[in-house]
Amino acid sequence: NAGVTQTPKFRVLKTGQSMTLLCAQDMNHEYMYWYRQDPGMGLRLIHYSVGEGTTAKGEVPDGYNVSRLKKQNFLLGLESAAPSQTSVYFCASSSVAGLKQFFGPGTRLTVL
Amino acid sequence: DQQVKQNSPSLSVQEGRISILNCDYTNSMFDYFLWYKKYPAEGPTFLISISSIKDKNEDGRFTVFLNKSAKHLSLHIVPSQPGDSAVYFCAASASSGSARQLTFGSGTQLTVLP
Numbered sequence: 001n002a003g004v005t006q007t008p009k010f011r012v013l014k015t016g017q018s019m020t021l022l023c024a025q026d027m028n029h030e031y032m033y034w035y036r037q038d039p040g041m042g043l044r045l046i047h048y049s050v051g052e053g054t055t056a057k058g059e060v061p062d063g064y065n066v067s068r069l070k071k072q073n074f075l076l077g078l079e080s081a082a083p084s085q086t087s088v089y090f091c092a093s094s095s096v097a098g099l100k101q102f103f104g105p106g107t108r109l110t111v112l
Numbered sequence: 113d114q115q116v117k118q119n120s121p122s123l124s125v126q127e128g129r130i131s132i133l134n135c136d137y138t139n140s141m142f143d144y145f146l147w148y149k150k151y152p153a154e155g156p157t158f159l160i161s162i163s164s165i166k167d168k169n170e171d172g173r174f175t176v177f178l179n180k181s182a183k184h185l186s187l188h189i190v191p192s193q194p195g196d197s198a199v200y201f202c203a204a205s206a207s208s209g210s211a212r213q214l215t216f217g218s219g220t221q222l223t224v225l226p
Contacts, residue, residue: 004155040218042116042118042201042216043156043201043214044216058213090155096212098144098212098214099146099161099205099212100158100161101214103148103155103156103157104155105153105155106153106155
């Protein structure tokens with residue numbers, strides 16, 4: 001039982017490049033979330049999903065897109081990376097909306 | 113405007129003593145509160161939670177207190193151990209249809225000195 005896994009762990013992009021972050025969970029959770037963590041700001045919600053095939057915007061969605069084609073996977077895409085998107089990205093899942101969430105180990109992204 | 117605030121970025125405590133981490137919130141609609149612990153290079157892990165219908169919840173060395181009138185919650189760790197050194201985030205949730213979300217504070221770095 002791996003819980004929540006994230007791929008890749010580290011990535012360096014140049015401004016304007018695109019990439020996709022993959023999140024996978026093996027707990028059969030309905031709800032999945034993408035957060036970013038920046039120094040002094042805690043975790044901020046980017047997008048979330050309440051079930052397979054559904055997505056919704058969180059607090060800071062601009063510049064990101066998401067897809068949930070399979071229940072166990074939640075993808076976060078950056079179409080044209082900007083230096084302001086340099087951050088640590090965390091994926092999480094839960095069986096009950098908004099309550100006890102299980103987090104992945106994070107992806108550290110640097111945009112030059 | 114931050115709805116969940118942790119005003120102390122850091123806290124140092126001697127091993128064996130009590131650690132008290134504080135969190136304030138502004139949104140009166142929040143009805144569920146959680147504490148997460150985060151070690152470097154790892155994701156946050158759930159520690160303890162409390163519903164707004166309670167004012168205290170205890171789990172081993174960890175106790176969370178909720179003062180709704182003051183919109184304040186605190187996490188007590190007794191006794192503190194060096195392994196408790198981590199960043200602690202408080203989070204709050206409000207019911208909003210099917211889409212409950214967590215709002216996090218900025219975190220407090222706890223250092224427990226041996």
